[in-house]
Amino acid sequence: MIFQGKSWKFGDDISTDHIAPGRLFHLRSNLPELAKHVLEDAREDFAPNVKDGDFVVGGNNFGLGSSREHAPTIIKLAGVNAVLAKSFARIFFRNCVNIGLAPVICDTDQIDEGDELQVDLGSGVIKDITKGIELTFSPLPEVMTKILSDGGLVEHIKKNQGFNL
Amino acid sequence: MGQTMVEKIISAHTDKEVKAGDFVVADVDVILAQDGTGPLALKQIEKMGFDKAAIPAKTVLFLDHAAPSPKKELSNDHMALRSFARKTGVNVSDIGDGVCHQVICEKFLNPGEILIGADSHTCTGGALGAFSTGMGSTDVGVGIALGKTWLRVPETFLFNITGEFSKGVYAKDLILHIIGMIGADGATYKAMEFAGPTIEKMPMTDRMTLSNMAVEAGGKCGLIASDEITREFLAKHGRGDKFVVVQADADALYEKTFDIDVSKLKPTLSFPHTVDNVRTIDSPDCAGVKIDQVFIGTCTNGRLEDLRIAARMLKGKKRHPDTRLIVTPASRDIYGQALAEGLLTIFNDFGASINTPGCGACVGVHQGALGDGETCLATQNRNFQGRMGNTKGFIYLSSPAVAAATAIEGKLADPLKYL
Numbered sequence A: 001m002i003f004q005g006k007s008w009k010f011g012d013d014i015s016t017d018h019i020a021p022g023r024l025f026h027l028r029s030n031l032p033e034l035a036k037h038v039l040e041d042a043r044e045d046f047a048p049n050v051k052d053g054d055f056v057v058g059g060n061n062f063g064l065g066s067s068r069e070h071a072p073t074i075i076k077l078a079g080v081n082a083v084l085a086k087s088f089a090r091i092f093f094r095n096c097v098n099i100g101l102a103p104v105i106c107d108t109d110q111i112d113e114g115d116e117l118q119v120d121l122g123s124g125v126i127k128d129i130t131k132g133i134e135l136t137f138s139p140l141p142e143v144m145t146k147i148l149s150d151g152g153l154v155e156h157i158k159k160n161q162g163f164n165l
Numbered sequence B: 001m002g003q004t005m006v007e008k009i010i011s012a013h014t015d016k017e018v019k020a021g022d023f024v025v026a027d028v029d030v031i032l033a034q035d036g037t038g039p040l041a042l043k044q045i046e047k048m049g050f051d052k053a054a055i056p057a058k059t060v061l062f063l064d065h066a067a068p069s070p071k072k073e074l075s076n077d078h079m080a081l082r083s084f085a086r087k088t089g090v091n092v093s094d095i096g097d098g099v100c101h102q103v104i105c106e107k108f109l110n111p112g113e114i115l116i117g118a119d120s121h122t123c124t125g126g127a128l129g130a131f132s133t134g135m136g137s138t139d140v141g142v143g144i145a146l147g148k149t150w151l152r153v154p155e156t157f158l159f160n161i162t163g164e165f166s167k168g169v170y171a172k173d174l175i176l177h178i179i180g181m182i183g184a185d186g187a188t189y190k191a192m193e194f195a196g197p198t199i200e201k202m203p204m205t206d207r208m209t210l211s212n213m214a215v216e217a218g219g220k221c222g223l224i225a226s227d228e229i230t231r232e233f234l235a236k237h238g239r240g241d242k243f244v245v246v247q248a249d250a251d252a253l254y255e256k257t258f259d260i261d262v263s264k265l266k267p268t269l270s271f272p273h274t275v276d277n278v279r280t281i282d283s284p285d286c287a288g289v290k291i292d293q294v295f296i297g298t299c300t301n302g303r304l305e306d307l308r309i310a311a312r313m314l315k316g317k318k319r320h321p322d323t324r325l326i327v328t329p330a331s332r333d334i335y336g337q338a339l340a341e342g343l344l345t346i347f348n349d350f351g352a353s354i355n356t357p358g359c360g361a362c363v364g365v366h367q368g369a370l371g372d373g374e375t376c377l378a379t380q381n382r383n384f385q386g387r388m389g390n391t392k393g394f395i396y397l398s399s400p401a402v403a404a405a406t407a408i409e410g411k412l413a414d415p416l417k418y419l
């Protein structure tokens, strides 16, 4: 899978409260509506302007906090195919895989706001087209790649009528 | 080579001996979801085409985050959860019954079991010697339908705890100290295991406070070996027969070991907006910090012993006129006992607002959202920006003792003189 789009930069410790805040708890069963507020507590300009194919680029410990899967889900609903960060919180990382949003661990210090990126999940290469540089990342463990390539855990279970990992 | 606690428990739930780093599909024993994550789990179950629960007697849907419901959308979510329960026979823990992590330990979880929960603080159950971890709605939906989950067996960090707590210092201060020391991502993907002479003597309520906050260091679980104290806890809740010993082998392989002497600790706080941003109460940064709202409750520190500490300090006093106090017992049992012991009368006379058992103000849904620029000292486990309903609020975290002292003085305060 190869994705191309623009980078939106975020800092360290972006929590699920930044992504899908508790004050909007009542919108959780209305994900398209909740998606209009995605990451708004970190950057107000993101939700109204993000384009299909853009990337969320964070720092350390991206997605820490609550287990709310609504957080990665609304990032995906906003049109984002992959989140790049120096490191991820565990539950968020797992949720990304399960819902089919690619989590990529790489040195995001090299990427700036607005850079045009091409991310190749299979080969583990990120091309920063704006800067003319390449970054590499380790592909996901096999079990996660399987789930991700089936389109997420729901599709994996449907296809196999159970786990086939 | 021996096994860690987490390797032992996961091995017993698969058909092979596992070691850290292995990926497995394991059987689960107990499953929970709450009113924020449950509705999405049910949708995923429907999408997969399932309509039954694999282990209904040990699957529990909690109406605790918005209890009672403050909005019609959430009332509709509650209806969906209740209706799924009627259809499949899973349990509902309804409004007023309490916070999921407290109730699951009181009524459902036993040592050696695997609990998966659609809530990050599911790690609380590690205090009972169970492998207990938080996941998302899809994972838990799959768990409800199939009674199974996929896992990567984590490496373990051992925390060897020694020494006696000084007066005014508690398990909460210890766990805030640990998170301050290793950082909010210091144990990411790792199992944390708490052991040593101090843990062996530690009451269950304090063990739960430690395990509860494992996730705030990035941990997958916060395990404590089961022992006599675990047995007594189970017996008190009518499950004495479910006791089994779960402990690591003496030659288990740990990725790292940390030695901590608690006699050196002081009352510890987290400053806004991250849990690892810690100070001790004697730090100059604490001096004169005015607090608008004090909140005692949650799955971290809303248990009977916590309420007893606070009540002892507040008895016969009045709240600071500029500071409000919210008290939310973690479960109906705790509420009942606090009522019987007269603790709620003490809080009421002090000028507190006492809320329904549940999450209350913790997650910014209702019952205590902050105003612009307001400060809150809470006994909860996280202080992220926006957590209590307002990105312009400032949340500090502490033990119930620091919280009670602060409610008296209206500014961050050392509990010592009130103990």
Ligand code: SF4
Pocket (backbone or CB within 6 Å): B065, B099, B100, B101, B119, B121, B298, B299, B300, B358, B359, B360, B362, B363, B380, B381
């Ligand atoms: S009390 Fe707070 S931390 Fe605990 S489950 Fe409820 S919202 Fe989560």
